[in-house]
Amino acid sequence: MPAPLGSLRECREALDQGRTSSAALVEQSLARAEAHAHLSAFVRLRAERARAEAQEADRRRAQGEVRSPLDGIPLAVKDNLVRAGEETTCASRILEGFVSPYTSGVLERIEAAGAISIGSTNMDEFAMGSSTEHSVYGPSRNPWDPARTPGGSSGGSAAAVAAGIVPMALGSDTGGSIRQPAGFCGVVGVKPTYGRVSRWGLVAFASSLDQVGAFARSAEDAAHVLDAIAGHDPRDSTSIPEPAPSCAAALDGDVAGLVVGLPREYYAADGIEPGVLDAVREACAQLERAGAKLREVSLPHSEHAVATYYLIATAEASSNLARYDGVRYGHRAQGAHSLSEMYERTRSEGFGAEVKRRILLGTYVLSAGYYDAYYRKAQQVRTLIRRDFEQAFRGCDVIATPTMPETAFRLGERTEDPLRMYLSDVYTVSANLAGLPGVSLPCGFSEGMPVGLQLLAPPLEEARLLRVADAYQRHTAHHLARPPEPA
Amino acid sequence: MTGVPHPRYEVVIGLEVHAQLRTRSKLFSPAPVTYGAEPNHSVHPVCLALPGVLPVLNGHAVELAIRVALASQCHVHPQSIFARKNYFYPDLPKGYQISQYEEPLATGGWLDVRMPDGNGGERKRVRLHRIHMEEDAGKSIHDAAVAGDATHVDLNRAGVALLEIVSEPDLRSPAEAAAYLRALRSLLRYVDASDADMERGNFRCDANISLRRHGESRLGTRTELKNLNSFRFVEAALEAEIRRQASLLDAGEKVVQATLQFDPASGRTRVLRLKENADDYRYFPDPDLVPLVLSDAQIERVRKTLPEQADARCERFQRQQGLPEEDARLLCESRALADFFEAAAKRHGDAETLVNWIRRDVLHALGEHGIEIEASRLTPEALADLVERVRQGGVTAQSARALIPELVLSGGDPLRLIQERGLEAVSDTGELEAAVDAVLREHAGHVERLRAGEEKVRNFLIGQVMKRTGGKADPAALRRVLAQRLGEGGS
Numbered sequence: 001m002p003a004p005l006g007s008l009r010e011c012r013e014a015l016d017q018g019r020t021s022s023a024a025l026v027e028q029s030l031a032r033a034e035a036h037a038h039l040s041a042f043v044r045l046r047a048e049r050a051r052a053e054a055q056e057a058d059r060r061r062a063q064g065e066v067r068s069p070l071d072g073i074p075l076a077v078k079d080n081l082v083r084a085g086e087e088t089t090c091a092s093r094i095l096e097g098f099v100s101p102y103t104s105g106v107l108e109r110i111e112a113a114g115a116i117s118i119g120s121t122n123m124d125e126f127a128m129g130s131s132t133e134h135s136v137y138g139p140s141r142n143p144w145d146p147a148r149t150p151g152g153s154s155g156g157s158a159a160a161v162a163a164g165i166v167p168m169a170l171g172s173d174t175g176g177s178i179r180q181p182a183g184f185c186g187v188v189g190v191k192p193t194y195g196r197v198s199r200w201g202l203v204a205f206a207s208s209l210d211q212v213g214a215f216a217r218s219a220e221d222a223a224h225v226l227d228a229i230a231g232h233d234p235r236d237s238t239s240i241p242e243p244a245p246s247c248a249a250a251l252d253g254d255v256a257g258l259v260v261g262l263p264r265e266y267y268a269a270d271g272i273e274p275g276v277l278d279a280v281r282e283a284c285a286q287l288e289r290a291g292a293k294l295r296e297v298s299l300p301h302s303e304h305a306v307a308t309y310y311l312i313a314t315a316e317a318s319s320n321l322a323r324y325d326g327v328r329y330g331h332r333a334q335g336a337h338s339l340s341e342m343y344e345r346t347r348s349e350g351f352g353a354e355v356k357r358r359i360l361l362g363t364y365v366l367s368a369g370y371y372d373a374y375y376r377k378a379q380q381v382r383t384l385i386r387r388d389f390e391q392a393f394r395g396c397d398v399i400a401t402p403t404m405p406e407t408a409f410r411l412g413e414r415t416e417d418p419l420r421m422y423l424s425d426v427y428t429v430s431a432n433l434a435g436l437p438g439v440s441l442p443c444g445f446s447e448g449m450p451v452g453l454q455l456l457a458p459p460l461e462e463a464r465l466l467r468v469a470d471a472y473q474r475h476t477a478h479h480l481a482r483p484p485e486p487a
Numbered sequence: 488m489t490g491v492p493h494p495r496y497e498v499v500i501g502l503e504v505h506a507q508l509r510t511r512s513k514l515f516s517p518a519p520v521t522y523g524a525e526p527n528h529s530v531h532p533v534c535l536a537l538p539g540v541l542p543v544l545n546g547h548a549v550e551l552a553i554r555v556a557l558a559s560q561c562h563v564h565p566q567s568i569f570a571r572k573n574y575f576y577p578d579l580p581k582g583y584q585i586s587q588y589e590e591p592l593a594t595g596g597w598l599d600v601r602m603p604d605g606n607g608g609e610r611k612r613v614r615l616h617r618i619h620m621e622e623d624a625g626k627s628i629h630d631a632a633v634a635g636d637a638t639h640v641d642l643n644r645a646g647v648a649l650l651e652i653v654s655e656p657d658l659r660s661p662a663e664a665a666a667y668l669r670a671l672r673s674l675l676r677y678v679d680a681s682d683a684d685m686e687r688g689n690f691r692c693d694a695n696i697s698l699r700r701h702g703e704s705r706l707g708t709r710t711e712l713k714n715l716n717s718f719r720f721v722e723a724a725l726e727a728e729i730r731r732q733a734s735l736l737d738a739g740e741k742v743v744q745a746t747l748q749f750d751p752a753s754g755r756t757r758v759l760r761l762k763e764n765a766d767d768y769r770y771f772p773d774p775d776l777v778p779l780v781l782s783d784a785q786i787e788r789v790r791k792t793l794p795e796q797a798d799a800r801c802e803r804f805q806r807q808q809g810l811p812e813e814d815a816r817l818l819c820e821s822r823a824l825a826d827f828f829e830a831a832a833k834r835h836g837d838a839e840t841l842v843n844w845i846r847r848d849v850l851h852a853l854g855e856h857g858i859e860i861e862a863s864r865l866t867p868e869a870l871a872d873l874v875e876r877v878r879q880g881g882v883t884a885q886s887a888r889a890l891i892p893e894l895v896l897s898g899g900d901p902l903r904l905i906q907e908r909g910l911e912a913v914s915d916t917g918e919l920e921a922a923v924d925a926v927l928r929e930h931a932g933h934v935e936r937l938r939a940g941e942e943k944v945r946n947f948l949i950g951q952v953m954k955r956t957g958g959k960a961d962p963a964a965l966r967r968v969l970a971q972r973l974g975e976g977g978s
Contacts, residue, residue, distance in 0.1 A: 082539045095538065102532050104539060201539040208774035236541050237776050316774055319571050322582020323536040327640065339638075343575055366573070366769035375771055 001485060002031040004164020008221035011073045011167050015061065022054035022061070022072030022116065029074035029118050032165045038486065039150075040140045041159040043079050043091060045119035050074070053116045060114070069224045069248070071114030076160040076169035079120040080127055080203040081212070083107050090203050091135035092125045094324045094331045094350025104201020105233040106170060106212050113228040121156030121169060125352045126321065127177055127205040129153050130421050131414060134354040139411050142185060143483035144449055148408040151181030154215070158185040161215045162483055168225050169215040174205050175309050176403075176428025178213045179440035183403035183452020186442040186481060189215050190222045190466065193459045194435035195240040197226075198233030204320040206313040207238075209432040218479050219441065219469035223247035226462060240460070250463035251470040256291035258468065260284060261396030265302040266427060272405040275446025280402045283443035283453045283472065287400070290475050292468075297392040297399065301384045302430065308385065309429035310422055311365050311378035317355075318362025324350060357418065386434040393458045398468050401427045403440040403452030427454055437462045439469050442478040450481075492660070496698035496736065498729055499706060500664050501616070501656035504671060505649045506681040507623070507689030508551045514622045514648035515542030515585060515776075522687060526628075526641035534646035536580035541775050544569075548620060548648040549779065551680040552592055553789045555650055556618050558678045558796060561596030563786050567619070569776045573769040577640050578625035586621035586651075588770045592779070593618040599798065600670040601816070603662040613667050614655040623647040650680065656695065656706065661725035665718055668692060669820070677797050677822045685717050692721055697742070698732045707732075708742040712749060712756065724749030728756045800825055808838035817846065823860045830867035835875050844874055844891075852892040864898030865891070873901040885958045886910040912961035919952075919960060919968045926951045927972060937973070945969070 005011060005028060014020040030047050057072030066072075082088045082100035089095040107117070124134040132140040132155025140155040142148040143163040150159040154171030158181030161169050171178040173191035182189025191213040202212055214225035223246075230244035262284065267277075288294050326332030326346030333345030351359070365374040392399060404424060414421045431438040436456050443453035453472075457465040473479050512519055516533035533540045556563050570588035596615040625645035628634050652671060658664045672690060675681040683690040697709035712728055715721040727749060732742050744762035749755075795803075797819045804815035804825075818828045828845060832838045849870065853863060873894075877887050882905050890901055890910075905911060913919060926948055927934050937944040948969065953960050 080539075082537075088538065090538070098538065100537065100539070102537070199539075200541055203538040204775075206774075235543060237543050238541075238774075315771060319573050319583055319769070319771070322573060322575065323538075323580060325575060325577070325582060327577045328535060328580060329537070339577065363769065366771055368767045368769075371769075371771070 001035050002028050004482065004485075005029055005032065005074065005167050007217040008070070008073060008167040008224060009218070012069055015072055022057040023051065025072070026050050026054040026074055026116055026118060029166055032163070033118065033160070036143070036163050036165055036486065038141065038146060039143060039159050039163060040122050040138055041150075041156045041163065041165065042076070042119045043089070043122050043135075043137045043156065044087060046086065046117060047119075050116050050118045057114055057116065066114070068113035068228055070110065070168070070228050073115055073168070074166045075110065075115040075117045076119060076121045076157055076166045077107065077117045078123055078154050078157050078169070078171045080123060080172055081107055081170060082201045082203065083117075088120070088203065089136070090126045091123045091137055092351065092355070093136045094347070096136075096331055098330050100201075102201065105198030105235060106229050107201065109198075109229050109231070110170070110225075115168070115228065118166060121154070121160055121171075123156055124153035124177075125355050126203070126317070127153040127172055127174055127210075128317065128354050128358050130176070130180055130425060131409075131411070132156060132181070133411060133415055134352055136352065141411070142408050142449075144186065145408070146486075148410050148449065149184065151184035151404075151408060153177040153181075154189075155181045157215050158182050158187055158189065161185070161187045161217065164482065167217060168221060170212060170225075170229070171215055172202055172205075172210055172212050173432065174209045174211075175313060175432050176425050178215065179403050179428050179431075179438055179452065179454055180425070182215055182440040183454070184408035184450065186450030186478070186483070187215050187217060188219055188222045188439065188441055188469070188479065189213065190226060190439040190462070191431060191437060192226060192230060192462055193240070193437045194432070195238050196230050196244060196437070196460070196462065198231075198236045198239055200233050200235040204316075206316040207320060208316060209309075209313055211432070219439065219466050219473050220248065220251055222439070223251060223466045223470070226466070230462070242460075245463055247463045247466045250467050252467065253471045253474050254291075255287060255468055255471045258287075258292040258398070259396040260287055260292050260294050260468075261297035261392055261399040262294060263299045263302065263392065263399060263401060264296050265299055266401045272402060273407065273446055276402050276404070276406060276451050279444035279446060279451040280400070280453055283441075283476075284400050286475055287468070287472060290471055295396050297396055299385075299388040299392055299430070301381060301388050302426075304381050305385055305430045305433060306423055306426055308378045308381045309425065309433055310361070311374050312382065312433070314358045314362030315365040315375050315378075316362070318359045318366065321351075321355070321359055326350075354418070382433050385430055389430070389434045389436060389456075389458070397457070398465060399456040401454045401456070403427060403454040407446050407449035407451060431456050435459055437465050439465055441469050441472060442481065443476075444478050445481075493698070493729065493733065495700065496729075496733055497701050497703070498659055498661075499656045499697050499699065499709075500658035500661075500725065501695045502654045502658065502664060502667060503693040503695070504652045504668070505623075505691045506555075506652065506675050506683055508548050508620075508648040508650055509679065509681055510545055510548045510551065510648050512545060513646035514545050514548050514620065516646045518646065520647055521643060524643055526639070526643060529643040530645070534580065534642060536582075542585060542773070544776065544779065545648060549781075550789055551648075551678075552618065552620050552650050553781070553786060554678040554793060555652070555675060555680045556593035556596065557786070557790050558674055558793055559596040559598055559615055559618070559652075561593035561615060561618055563593045563781060564590065565781055565783075566590065567592045567779045569620075569773045569779070570770045571773045574766055576624070576627075577638060578627045578642070578645065580625070580642060580645055584622060584624065585773055585776070587619035591617045591619035598667065598670050598674065600663075600667050602666050611657075611663070613657045616653040616655050618650060618652050621649050621651055623649050656697075661722040661729070664694065664725055665722050668718060668721060673797055673820050678793060688716070691716060694721065694725060696725060696728050696732070698729065698736060708744050710742065710744065711746045713746055713759065715749065720749060720751060723751065723754065724756060727754055731756055794822065797822070797825075804828075808832060810838055810842060814839075814842045814846070818842065821860060827860055827867050831871040834868055835871035837874070837878070840874055840878070841871070844870060848888050848891040849895065852895040855892060856896055858895075863895045865894040866898070869894060869899070869901050876902060876905065880912055880914065880961055880963070881905070882910055883912050883958060883960065883962065885953070886912070889958070910959060913956050913959045914961040914964040916964070916968060919956075919964055920972065922952050922955045922960070923965070923968050923972050926955060934973070
């Protein structure tokens with residue numbers, strides 16, 4: 001068994017000191033991925049390309065040219081970010097064999113920074129799910145307990161970082177799809193402000209909620225990844241036109257006087273696993289000991305967040321996924337005798353059950369006669385939720401919550417109960433509805449499984465968010481814990 | 488029956504026009520806008536709806552749309568929203584069309600349209616309900632010769648910028664509808680927003696039509712006529728639909744709300760689908776696009792770039808150049824033609840003569856070649872020079888007219904052409920006398936008849952001399968010589 005890769009910082013220091021090479025890191029990473037095939041973290045490796053890019057990176061470094069703190073270091077990429085000339089499937093049969101002619105804005109940036117993708121990671125089909133079980137490639141597994149889910153939808157990316165296959169990975173977060181698996185797998189997962197990272201080339205699930213973000217072993221590492229991918233992209237009309245300030249440069253370890261808001265409604269909710277609540281309370285106490293102040297805040301419309309989220313997300317998804325019709329690319333059913341038969345069979349064969357469920361829901365939500373009651377109402381509640389946060393942030397600098405009310409559940413346990421799966425998104429979806437940046441940090445264990453602490457900040461305050469997360473990690477060691485090596 | 492009111496029913500028509508905006512790239516995609524390109528060659532990942540692509544609004548399209556809205560007195564909204572109109576069709580790559588729905592770009596304008604002579608030739612104000620931007624679909628090709636029993640899809644047109652202009656139901660006859668369409672086409676061309684060429688499909692019309700008893704204030708049930716793709720079809724289709732609806736009403740039956748298509752072969756309208764089967768388009772604001780926000784300053788900046796409007800120009804031509812209204816109107820139907828005339832009139836002061844040349848010769852030559860004035864190689868200066876030369880007697884009108892088709896097609900300096908081809912008018916008496924003498928010898932019988940007082944024979948003889956001189960004889964000189972040789976006058 002090849003040794004786990006170190007953190008991004010450890011890899012960088014080893015490269016800087018000449019103790020290793022990009023080629024060696026990539027080999028280690030690829031071997032580690034092979035050795036962890038049982039996790040199904042990856043759906044595709046790009047071994048030869050990664051090796052060639054590693055040699056290129058080593059050549060650069062030998063000539064004294066280092067592009068960024070990510071240069072020459074292995075990366076994993078969720079299978080919903082397109083890259084020219086390579087397959088992207090979103091873990092869906094309908095995109096089987098689809099090769100994009102263009103590259104996503106995020107991959108352009110992270111490649112310009114020198115990071116080397118070793119492959120594409122597993123996910124819930126079209127990022128719809130919280131367990132990575134809804135994948136045409138089968139479920140991913142949690143490195144802490146392979147009988148359990150790594151979470152989702154970016155479960156493959158979270159598992160790959162947790163298992164020490166790569167020190168960093170890219171994911172996307174529409175309702176918690178980065179933070180939730182980060183919490184379940186005991187790694188750091190950051191979702192930036194909506195519009196901070198380009199969506200150009202991110203295969204859409206719900207356009208007004210989708211945001212690309214990063215997994216890493218520490219807040220500091222995540223800050224470097226975010227610095228590499230954030231910034232304006234004119235190809236995305238919702239991209240924030242201002243330049244993104246460096247997050248890594250803001251990590252001074254200082255939280256003295258910082259006010260941490262604790263939403264009354266979140267902590268009062270039934271159904272939080274006691275071990276989770278204990279770990280999160282202890283994390284807040286730790287921040288207090290480091291000089292921060294704790295203050296109760298209120299988010300009065302929280303109880304409507306999950307319903308609002310599922311109305312908006314499914315409505316947008318039903319429209320975004322209409323393009324998968326078998327006409328131009330991807331799967332097309334054979335032998336259809338009419339246009340409608342071709343559509344029906346193509347989409348029936350191509351999409352999995354969860355995607356179909358959400359397309360049906362979303363189609364209903366937008367239908368004449370229901371639009372006002374569902375979609376328009378949901379948008380109104382969304383505005384109220386955004387205002388809740390504006391109000392709350394008048395009294396605090398960041399908000400601290402559990403990432404999830406529970407730890408990773410067993411595979412298969414929720415597949416027959418989608419509603420229960422949806423309801424567990426209660427703490428994560430609000431950040432997407434309000435467009436806020438959020439991060440999940442490892443903050444301990446409950447019955448042997450990692451617990452995530454979620455921090456939220458006002459829009460564009462990623463630097464503040466990661467400064468607090470980094471300060472917490474300077475005082476704690478939860479993020480250094482590693483899952484057991486497989487036998 | 489054009490312009491004649493229906494004996495029993497009042498006809499109520501509103502039109503929806505789709506005009507292709509004159510942009511270099513598509514409404515939300517960098518793909519170039521082409522005409523007649525290889526199928527699926529004017530495309531880009533955005534208009535192919537590949538996974539992960541996002542729309543970015545074309546600023547030039549917005550500017551052109553604002554020009555049209557301002558030129559038609561519309562209120563341009565400080566904020567408008569792009570929405571998704573969801574439906575499945577192979578030539579609609581995303582499975583939705585981006586259009587404006589609840590919050591359009593502009594509302595509430597009007598066009599003052601000169602109605603056909605049957606309606607007294609009066610101006611009528613046709614109100615505009617709304618103007619909005621949207622993207623075009625691609626083209627499905629069912630032609631068996633091309634596609635066999637399959638359907639082929641050409642996405643060159645998919646995503647091209649369209650402006651939809653919806654009138655209020657203010658039109659009362661097919662002729663009024665046609666007059667409105669012509670006025671709208673002229674406006675679109677005037678402000679450079681669209682080529683508005685029906686034959687190329689960049690000016691398309693749907694019509695809503697209903698009948699009601701004269702004096703009734705409630706609107707009758709309307710039907711929608713789709714894809715009326717020539718001015719002739721618009722009138723013919725509306726006439727056919729009036730006949731269909733009138734015969735239903737006459738028989739005491741009800742008009743059912745439906746979408747119909749006109750079949751030019753049979754001259755009848757055919758029901759495509761009934762309203763009950765109407766699609767639910769599930770409109771909602773496109774989350775990939777931000778609201779289009781326009782400041783007063785931006786709108787005013789566009790307003791400053793607007794050219795003089797056709798109506799104002801037409802009045803100015805009558806006032807300044809002393810043109811009859813009919814001529815002024817003809818010139819102002821096309822901004823390019825009006826520009827041509829004005830440039831020519833600047834060089835040659837006799838506006839009325841110029842207009843005659845333009846009407847009689849230039850427009851005729853354009854028609855013969857099947858081109859628009861914009862494509863003509865005849866410069867206004869060249870026409871002015873030619874007309875001046877005729878006035879001076881340096882060339883006969885006949886020779887000059889013969890040059891116009893060539894000038895329109897190939898251009899060139901008319902004065903040099905006259906010289907090179909030896910078309911100078913023959914006023915040399917010796918040469919003329921010889922020609923006249925020869926004609927008088929050949930046509931002794933006609934000479935007798937003329938002498939006997941049959942004056943119309945004179946023109947025949949003049950014609951014969953012209954023919955002999957290849958049309959170059961200066962007419963005044965010719966008349967003089969002929970009179971002399973016939974021994975008339977005695978001067």
